[in-house]
Amino acid sequence: MVVGLAVLGGATIAGVYAPPDGLITLVLLLAIGLVQLALAHTIAAHRAALGSLRRQFQVGLALAIGVSLAGIGAVALAMFVSPHDALVLGLMLVFSAALGAYSASLLAAGVLGDVRSVQGAVKAVGEGRLDVSARTTASDELAELAHAANEAASILAVREAERDAAWKAHRDLIAAVSHDLRTPLTSLRLLSEAIEDEVAGPDERTRYLGEISNQIGSLGHLVDDLFELSRLEAGDIEWTMAQVELDELVGEAVETLQPQARAKGIKLLSTVPAGTAPARANPERLQRVLFNLLQNAIRHTPTDGSVWVLAESAGDHVELEIADSGEGIDASDRERVFEPFFRGARSRAGEGAGLGLAISRAIVEAHGGRIWLAESTSGTRVRLSLPTAGV
Ligand SMILES: Nc1ncnc2c1ncn2[C@@H]1O[C@H](COP(=O)(O)OP(=O)(O)O)[C@@H](O)[C@H]1O
Ligand SMILES: [Mg+2]
Numbered sequence: 007m008v009v010g011l012a013v014l015g016g017a018t019i020a021g022v023y024a025p026p027d028g029l030i031t032l033v034l035l036l037a038i039g040l041v042q043l044a045l046a047h048t049i050a051a052h053r054a055a056l057g058s059l060r061r062q063f064q065v066g067l068a069l070a071i072g073v074s075l076a077g078i079g080a081v082a083l084a085m086f087v088s089p090h091d092a093l094v095l096g097l098m099l100v101f102s103a104a105l106g107a108y109s110a111s112l113l114a115a116g117v118l119g120d121v122r123s124v125q126g127a128v129k130a131v132g133e134g135r136l137d138v139s140a141r142t143t144a145s146d147e148l149a150e151l152a153h154a155a156n157e158a159a160s161i162l163a164v165r166e167a168e169r170d171a172a173w174k175a176h177r178d179l180i181a182a183v184s185h186d187l188r189t190p191l192t193s194l195r196l197l198s199e200a201i202e203d204e205v206a207g208p209d210e211r212t213r214y215l216g217e218i219s220n221q222i223g224s225l226g227h228l229v230d231d232l233f234e235l236s237r238l239e240a241g242d243i244e245w246t247m248a249q250v251e252l253d254e255l256v257g258e259a260v261e262t263l264q265p266q267a268r269a270k271g272i273k274l275l276s277t278v279p280a281g282t283a284p285a286r287a288n289p290e291r292l293q294r295v296l297f298n299l300l301q302n303a304i305r306h307t308p309t310d311g312s313v314w315v316l317a318e319s320a321g322d323h324v325e326l327e328i329a330d331s332g333e334g335i336d337a338s339d340r341e342r343v344f345e346p347f348f349r350g351a352r353s354r355a356g357e358g359a360g361l362g363l364a365i366s367r368a369i370v371e372a373h374g375g376r377i378w379l380a381e382s383t384s385g386t387r388v389r390l391s392l393p394t395a396g397v
Pocket of ligand 2: 361
């Protein structure tokens with residue numbers, strides 16, 4: 007490029023004046039260009055040795071001005087201009103070089119300010135402060151860098167909040183598990199001490215043994231539920247999916263729980279319209295969800311109330327609803343009922359560990375479905391949607 011430009015310059019002078027002038031111009035331009043190029047490449051190669059950006063700017067500027075001054079000096083000599091003209095030319099050049107240096111340093115100060123802003127923000131992020139924001143004064147690459155740094159900080163902040171929430175959930179879970187294990191263990195210890203005690207008669211011992219067996223049974227359920235939930239949450243799901251006819255599945259669940267409902271004086275009904283699309287599901291898991299939901303409904307509905315199951319197709323999904331005319335769920339609890347170990351304020355002690363809905367949600371979501379509380383003016387409506395089996 008330097009050669010091309012020098013030839014162009016030489017040719018122009020040769021055309022306007024005379025060929026010898028053109029030749030001198032060509033030689034001068036080539037000399038200035040090559041010296042400047044060589045110096046620029048050397049400096050660029052040793053940029054690291056120059057240190058700060060400010061220093062690099064200064065050296066770059068000094069190079070441009072220095073070589074131009076030398077070039078103009080050479081031109082003045084070669085053209086045999088008068089000392090007077092050469093002095094005026096030199097002064098003008100120094101003047102414009104000083105102004106150029108000033109303008110360049112203004113620009114450099116802006117760039118350096120922006121670099122410092124990004125640097126400060128990145129450093130703050132490194133120290134764990136994620137609410138920082140790098141601000142720059144132009145819309146250049148540094149602004150893009152600042153934007154990227156700000157974006158990274160806000161992504162990190164979101165991740166950190168998620169991690170904190172997950173940790174809190176984890177700690178709460180461990181606290182809840184320990185509490186739920188400690189209570190039955192304490193009563194088991196007391197019962198076995200009572201049996202060992204010589205004072206207890208045979209009838210009492212039999213009663214205590216019955217109670218021990220109950221406690222062991224519920225501990226077993228709790229551990230099974232916990233195991234199931236942890237497997238579900240770990241994504242350990244190797245189920246065979248099948249085409250599940252909802253009228254059959256709902257029919258079985260209702261039939262099994264009918265005695266329990268009748269004993270409490272509750273009407274248990276189901277409606278699955280003919281032609282309701284079959285669900286794509288694992289029948290045992292889906293049955294388990296239905297049981298959990300129906301048992302909750304029966305448990306939280308008083309005598310003379312009713313519990314009903316509805317199914318309906320909805321596009322490429324089927325929806326199931328388990329509704330009851332019971333006490334309903336407090337507005338303040340609605341958000342949390344699907345969390346592990348959450349028991350509503352109206353739940354009575356010993357009624358359940360609060361894992362039923364958490365397990366149900368995990369199962370439904372593992373099927374690619376969704377479970378939620380539908381709005382209701384009285385009682386509770388739990389709805390879930392599942393993908394239909396492609397028929
Ligand atoms: N049908 C319902 N009516 C009223 N409250 C309900 C109903 N189903 C669930 N709940 C509330 O949600 C909580 C969590 O339910 P669940 O996870 O099944 O736990 P558990 O049945 O072991 O208490 C219950 O303690 C109860 O307060
Ligand atoms: Mg339950």
